[in-house]
Amino acid sequence: MTWNNKFSADAGSIDASEIRELLKILADPEILSFAGGIPDPELFPMDQVRAFRERMAQHPEQDRQLMQYSQTEGYEPLRSWVARTTSSEHISVLKENVLITNGAQQSLTLLAAALIDAGTPIGVANPTYLGALQVFGARRPVFHTIETDLDGLTIEGVEKAFKAGVKFLYTVPDFQNPGGMTIPEDRREKIIELAHKYDVVILEDTAYRALYYDCPPPPSLLELEGKFLGKDNWNDKGLVVQLGTASKTLMPALRVGWSVAPTAMLEKLILLKQANDLHTSTVNQTLAYELANNILDSHLETLRTVYGERCKAMIEALRQYLPNSVTFTPVKGGMFVWLKLPEGMNARKLLEKALAEEKIAFVPGAAFHANGGGDNTLRLSFSTCSPHIIHDGMKRLADLIRREL
Template identity: 40%
Template structure:
């Protein structure tokens, strides 16, 4: 029998299973209250709108185009709609600055492939999105902690990379409602990030997957819009904006995009030609029609529901969590980040929770590039009704309380 391990590329050792993907299997177990999957509520999908869109497309003269090979850049009508949205956000883009991907996750993979050589440094937050680490890991980088709340000088990042025989290539983060913390960068932190990127002469990958899901607070400028204003236009920017329809219209259709300067878009197109030629044309056509007909109304609908669930989770945490436990208070997105006393390992707590409390969550260490953060956990409120949220927090709070009492 062939020894597969002996012939795998070195990058294969950096590929690990997603803890979140594994936990999603629990959604099918009726006795488990799951706050694990950061997924939208399927009851809120505009299914009737998509049914009409697909029917109209396949019943029209566009059917052949919808079922045929297409250009790697993406369906022009959809790209034009995205251009209008980006322009409204202060980003002077045109269709040549837009590239369609199979979800923003594919964008992260392509950007890792494009920017990272083995040993290069990526700056990421501690914690950061697990899917980004998985996408980048295949290209064998080293990671350094991007902490905009500290006075870390740009040369400190450069020197740390140099001492490891590396160079910094990009900073990756979500400026709005980050996964897993739900937190946003302040305007000052956004400016600081761009200052660091300018000083190091590196790219900035802005993951905007949750930006449309704001429930309260003042909307902030995107990093790309700020970069455009600072640099004089999108062709002079270093920010790569990754957008998605997964959290608003449908994750299953796998439609995302990158908005960036043309030289980067041209390289991304080459990566897609080599990987999968193009994203499914019919899906792009359907998303374009549904977005044109009522994207804002769809966003308002889901925001109202998710705001209620966010409020229910924050209220339940306040009532049921024991002293010594703290959490974030997000203004949008899908997540609350919980910090436990340092001696509690959330991975061990999860095993106990699934057995005793029948509550699922994601252990915090999955979101740290160095595997730290064991006393944190992520809760998602997007798919649970307020009553289920309250019951889940009651059970989880009681379990954590018993852990604390046992350690006292």
Template identity: 40%
Template sequence: MLAWNHVFASRASRMRASEIRELLKLLDQPDIISFAGGIPDPKLFPAEAFKQAYAETLNGGEAMAALQYSVSEGYAPLRQWLQQEMGRIGIECEPDNIFITSGSQQALDYLGKLFLSPDDTALVTWPTYLGALQAFNAYEPHYDQLGFANRTPESYRSLAQSRGGDVKFAYLSSDFANPTGQTVSLEERERVLSLARELDIPVIEDAAYQHLRFEGAPLSSILALDIARSGTIEETRTIYCGSFSKTLAPGLRVGYVVAAKPVIQKLVLMKQAADLHSSTINQMAIAHVAERHFQAQIEKIRTTYMARRDAMLDALSRHMPVGARWTKPEGGMFIWVTLPDGVDGADLLQNAISMEKVAFVPGQAFFADKSGTNTLRLSYSCANETAIEEGIARLGRLVKRHTQNAA
């Protein structure tokens, strides 16, 4: 029998199972109240609209094209719709600035592959999206904490060089971030752009949740701010990653990248080598549904998720012990809880599942340095208000017991 480990590439040692993907298996257990999966509620998917879109595509003149190979850049009408949508939020671009991916997760993988050599440094927030760490890990980088104050460009550069590489990019989720639910302020966005200019690196803006704002004034995306500074998208350094997974349907795996053409051209070459193109028929279906139903769908999911966020914030205020604190997001799917000192999120999860039948994601998974042991992520997207009240009550009882034991 082949001893596989000695033939695996060195990057294989950096691959780890996603704690979140493992926890998703709990969703099939009817006695578990799960706040673990950061996934949209399937009851809110525009299923009838997609049935119509697929029927029209397969029964009409597009059928042969829908089932055929296609261009690597993506389905032209979908890119044209995205061009209009980007213009609506201040990102003036052309279809050639837009590249369709198999979900935004593929975009992160491609960008890690494009920029990172072994021992280079990626700047990420503490905590950050676990899927980004998984995508970047394969390319063997180091990580440094992307802060918004008290760090000079030279401090980032010197640390990266001492590790044997260079700073290659800054990655952050700008609106209602996974896992914290927090939004990067306008001042912080400008500061990131200034830091990137000093370091001469790109900024990867993860905008997966941008459309899920419940309240407050929308903030300009980092790419829009970059265009305002530079005058044109071709002079910018920001790479905008978007997705239809949180708005229309994740199962179709349709995401997109908006950036200057030199970046798009490299990503197209990667696509050609990896999987040729994203599913043609799925892109067509997304284009049909987006053109006809996008704004109505956004309003529907915003209304539902806002009610669930409010229910969870209210329940946390009544059931959590003194010493616990949490974020109050203006949108998205997540609330980030910092537990009282001495309470470990991973230990809490074991008892939460076995004793209280409630699930969440321990926060440590979202830290590149594996800190944050006393934190956890709660998602309210798939639980109704009744389940939220009961689940948070159970969780609060358990946190109180762990707090007393830690004292």
């Protein structure tokens, strides 16, 4: 008996995540990992989590209610917080525009179900977030890859994809995973203009937006669309759907994310979530709200200081040690630095030698390319290593690259 002929076409289209498979190798404590794009657990606000649990234990009736079923849309105070922090002078977002999800990954899953049929043309950056490619790929679309430069998506590439009839564009405009690029404001404005000219939905993933180490990123695509349409017109005429998450700023295990969308889209996402899992954990939503409403600003300052030092250490070490034939993105936020090796050098083969000879791990870049390519690229993460470890690791990586050259 074989299961291979039992699976649906969607299930058969899913491949194993290269990063998830790599993380199994990283269980070896001798491996120095620059692979996983994860927050440092040492920075989790555990004192506040314990205080929340103690408060709940003193109110047993309320504590029990947090373990009950709740509404699909999400915990109302948390939805209001998202709406409040998303609104600006250019856009008015209401809690009715917010759906709480099990991380931003579920937002991607629901949006894929709402927008993609087999053969649907969609636009993605080249490279782009691997988790999005997995979700979208399970629906069997036709990927139109859009080239990037040090400022992210190129306008020529975006317009070419829009002219080709893509249904939506997925983008991480701030400190992109994996490339680290940030799209400048003038390009963002042009992307909004083109979206309305060609009637293309934009999925804006803001997972890393708050993690800036120099200055804040430009206004979000959602905010700029509000400016383009008029503050109160977005809900009726908007094409931007924004995804957010607490995973990078608070804790991944909360599994709390959100979608901000015009009402017509949000209503469909609510129905899809009802069919998917009914609702996100009530106790986790409540904890996320308490943390976000009370300590997030000060916590973000800590994250920006610590991650900023690590980011600076990686950039300085790469500048010091890498041969001139290797280029990288000079990032100012997020968690990643993107390397481009000389043509002909294969990052997967380099990883094998890095693990065997230097006990160092990174993520080969080919997995982030929807239509192939990128064999000579790789992603490094600085979020979980101290500056002196980063410095040592980058020297060893550079020495390995030199030996390969």
